[in-house]
Structures are given as C-alpha cells and as structure tokens.
Amino acid sequence: MKNFRHQFLLCLVLLLSLGAVARAATSATAEELKAAAAKAPATADLQQGDPGGSLTGTISDVPVSDTKAGITIADVANQVGQNKIGINFTWTLITGFLVMFMQAGFAMVESGLCRVKNANHTYMMNFTVYACGLFAYWIIGFAIQMGGAAGNGNLGGLQPLSSEHMLNLFGTNWGIFGQQGMFLTGHTYDVGVMVLFLFQMVFMDTALTIVTGAAAERWKFLTFCVSSVMMGAFTYPIFANWAWGGGWLAQLGVNAGIGKGYCDFAGSGVVHAVGGLTGLAVALIIGPRIGKFNRDGSSNAIIGHDISAVLIGCFILAFGWFGFNPGSTLGASGAGCLRIGSIAVNTMLAGCLGTFGAMLYMWIIKGKPDASMAGNGLLAGLVAITAPSGFVDTIGAAIIGLVAGVLVCLSVAFIEHNLKVDDPVGAISVHGTCGLWGVLSVGLFADGKSNYGGSWNGVTGSVTGLFYGDANQLVAQLIGISTLIGFVFGFSFVLNWVLDIILGQRVSAESEVAGLDLPEMGQLGYPEFVFRTEPDFMLVAERAEVA
C-alpha cells in the first residue's frame, strides 16, 4: 500500500511537471511568435525596396485573426493549410491550362494530316469541339462525372460533391453516376469545385477532339456539333464517373476485392480510349472517304497537306502532356504529390521510346523513317503512359512507350487493311489501341512503390501489377478494358447511329469531292493555294453510284 502511494505520488509529480513544461513550451512558442512579429521588417524598410528578397514574405504577411491578441499558433496553422491548398490549386490550374493548350496541337496534327481542301473544316472542328464540350460538361456532364467525388484532401475536401447514385447489386452498393454540380450552382459554387471543374473539363475536351480526327474529311459539321455535345454530356462523364468519380469500376477493390479497383492515373482509358473507341464507332458508321479503298479492297494512301504542322502539333501535345500526367496528382503538396517529378520523367521517356518504336518499325519494314508515323509514335507512347505514369518506374515507362510505338504502326495497318475502316489521322490506333494498352500496362508494370496517402480507390496499399506480384490488379484492368470496349464503344455506336438516322453523319458526295471548306465552312483554309488535280483513284468517286 505504501509502495502504491509512492508510485501514485511519483506519477502525479511527473504529470504536473510535463504539463508545466508543455505550458511553458506553448507560452514560449507564443512569445517567440510575438518576438518574430516584432522583428518583422518595418514599413520604412520595405519602402526602400527589397532587391534581395529577404524582407518580403515574413511573419507580417500571416493574417492575424485577432489584432488585440496578436499572432497565434492557430493563425500560423491556418496559413499553412491555406498554403497547401493554394499550392495545389495553382498546380492544378496551371496543368489544366497546359492541357487546354493541347487543343492547338490536336488541331495542327489533324489538319496537317488532312488534304488542303479540308483544312478549314478540320481546324474548325477542333476549335468548335472546345465550345461544344465545355457547354455540355457545364450543364450536366460534370455533375454526372464528379457529382459524388467528395473527399479529395488535396483540393480542400470537395465536400459539396457528395451525392452519388448507387445501385444495389450482389448485396453491395455500386456507384453509377454523380448528382451534384449541374451548372455549378448551389453548394457547388465552391472554390475547390471550380478548380476541379476546369481540370476535368479540359480532359473531357481532349477525348472529344480525338473523334474529329477519325471522322475527318467527311463529317457533317452539324452532326459533329450535336454528337460532341452528347459525348461531353453523357458518354465521357459516365465512364469517367465509374473510373474517377467513385463509381463501380473504382469500387472493384473495396467491394469485390479485385486489386485496388480499376486504376487509370491520368486517363489512357478514361480520356484516350474513350475518344479512340468513339472515333471507331463514328468511322464505322460514316464509312471511308471517297477513293480510300479500291474495288479489290486494297487501300490508297491519301497524303496530308502539311507535315510541318503535324510535327509541331505533336510537340505541342507532348508539352501539354506535362499538364496531363503530373497534373493528375491534383496537387503538388500533400498525399504522394511529390511523385510529380517521377510522373513527368515517365511521361517524357515513354514519348521518346514511342517515337523510336514507330520510327524504327517503319524504317525497318518500309524502308523510310516515316515522319507522320514517328509523330504518331510519340503520341502513342504518351497515350500509353498516361494511365500507368503514377504507378511505374522509368524502366516500366520506357517499355510501355516502346511497345506503344510499334503497336500503333501495327494497329494502323490492321484497322485499314483488315477492318476496312478509314481513319485519316490514325486517331483510333493512337488513342484507342494504345489507350487500352496503357490501361493493361498498369496491371503489368505497377511497381508497388507509389504512395498517395497510403491507399488507392479506398484500398490500403500501393497499386501493384502482375510483374511485381499482384495478379489481382490485372483483373481489374481487364474489366476496365472490357467496359471501354463493351459499354463505351457500344453506347457511342448506338448514339451515333441514332444521330445518323436523324441528322445524317456524312456530307454529300459532291461536297466531299469539292472539299469541305467551301460547302461546310463557306471559306477556303488557304484561298491563295492552287489545288492540284486529284489522282485517278479519287476521280472514280465522281462516277460512283452513291446511296
């Protein structure tokens, strides 16, 4: 009993001492803050200018909540929080601006690969798709995609986006579509939501502009506008919700124990495969350009008018990709965001190896280092690394890019010669085929070293692929690919089929032969150019019996 009393007294003394120390420390910190505030540069000093930068950005720049009490630890902590969110907002917005500029790259690549008589029309489609997509996304698309995506700490929590429509299947709730954010009004009139909207919008618009390449030189402008609005409002947002907005694909890990759920870091699947597969659907419905295929099924090369525009456009796209992939951390401060350097290097490397893959393939097989295919190889590598960029090391990135560079050449040949689908710019192969390869490669090459706050899609741990010991992740990726092909393609095909019935997808044969600039746009892209006569195989079309 005596021992117990001694021990109790000892503990009491210890606790009181600790409390006193803590109080003293707090008091000391408060005193230190006040001392630091007192030492802050005076107005008179600042009026002299600060060429060295040592006087600007001090404790006097921290807002004080109570002027009588002076600066407190709470004020400093609040400022730290503001700084974190401010860094992340700035990062996300600037990378979003980079992605927006990719539209210029797409316009140059697609127009350069088309004939001069369609230049204005192709540029105009790439220009207008921005307006169509943004408008549709604002009125409903964003709400469907991100309406239930609350919880991202990098952007302040995004709590207004808190309503996901759920479907109960197999005794589990699966997210189907979001329900908050139409017109960005009400609770979604929020600083974090606005940043997320801008970033997600430019991604969506990238997907839309891919389709214009696959359907170039014969797509009726009116139908293109309506189709783009529908894609921005429904096709893209639905799949993006399933993958990024807390939908059922992302929940495969939590609900069914399949890896970390479907993982697509920056959108090989969500953006590129959606765009490429929709492009395939439209290209199938719209048919090949006049003169593309001969009666025996062989194809003719229809050469673009400006390879310099194509290659400069590819460089603009590669530049924009530094927004696409590193920006997908949605921040530069906080959970795993410092991987942005690794993500950017992976992006460069995959593009580099993609260029080599395509260029060498063409050089070895065809005898020349084809410029347009080298450009497509760069884009193929970039598309493929988009999904795995946040989960792989540089060796994985290089292999993914190299495979994509070769794959794009094989795919272009397969789509043209076997499927008899006319894709003037190779958009289906670059974005569709290589986008699917990118999604698959996450399940193979993810190295298990990434750490974005300790979990992904709500499952603890890092994303790990088959080559690093987790076959489960590959299953999730295969289900994602199956959904892209089965749902996204199927939905796009039916939607554009209906539009074909109502509006007609294709311009008249007369307009097509004349070139779409005058009939569809009312103005030639290059009015001072003298058009050369079309080769013989193109003139067959004028004699062809058309529907």
Place this chain on the structure above:
Amino acid sequence: MAANKQQGRWLGAFLIGITLACAGILGFSSGLGKVALLVGVVFLAGSLFKFMAIKPLEGKVALGAQPAAMKLIGVLVVVGGWCAATFGVHLTSSVGGRMTLAIVGLLISLAGICIVLPAACNKNAIWKA
C-alpha cells in the same frame, strides 16, 4: 446541300432545348423546374424533328446502305462480352477464374468490333461496286 441557315437555326434550338431540360432536372422539385423541363423537351423534340426534315436536302452521300439487323447484332455481341466480363467476376473468387472470364468477355466484345460490325458497315460499301 451543305451547311445552311436552317441547320444553324435548329442547332440553336437543340442547344436551348438541352439547356432548359438540364435546368429543369436541376430544379425539378419546383414548379418552374418542371416547366423548364417540359419546354426543354419540346425544343429538343422540335429540333430533332426539323433535323430529320432537312436531312434529305443534303443530297446523295458516298455511303452504301448498312444493314440495321446486322449492326444491331454486332452491338449486342459487343455489349454481351462486357456483361460476361463484368458479371462473371461475381461467379468465382479465384483470381485465375476471374481473369479467364474477363478475357473471354473481352474476346467476345472484340469479335463484335473486329468482325461483325465492320462486316455490317462495309456490306454494301460503294468501293465494292
């Protein structure tokens, strides 16, 4: 007929219609929301009807008739493969079993995309004539 004033007019009506319809969905709990939805649907239906009416003015297109039944079968095969892959994962909890079912579903969808639909869309292609 190429791009013309009628197309522009009815595209404008379509955009107004989809905007009002979405505004109506957003404010469906209020009376004004229901009215907006109704007016939006009327605009949408009207614009689609007019699109259909002016479609024949486009002139002849260089595209053979694509058999609807065959296209529909192609779409069903594509979607069927997806359903097999997606719902198949609930039939077994083994990784190998799930992967096999996902690959089988994927192959079914690919058959629809690479075999059935191109055959349907190119069946009467003008380049074959």
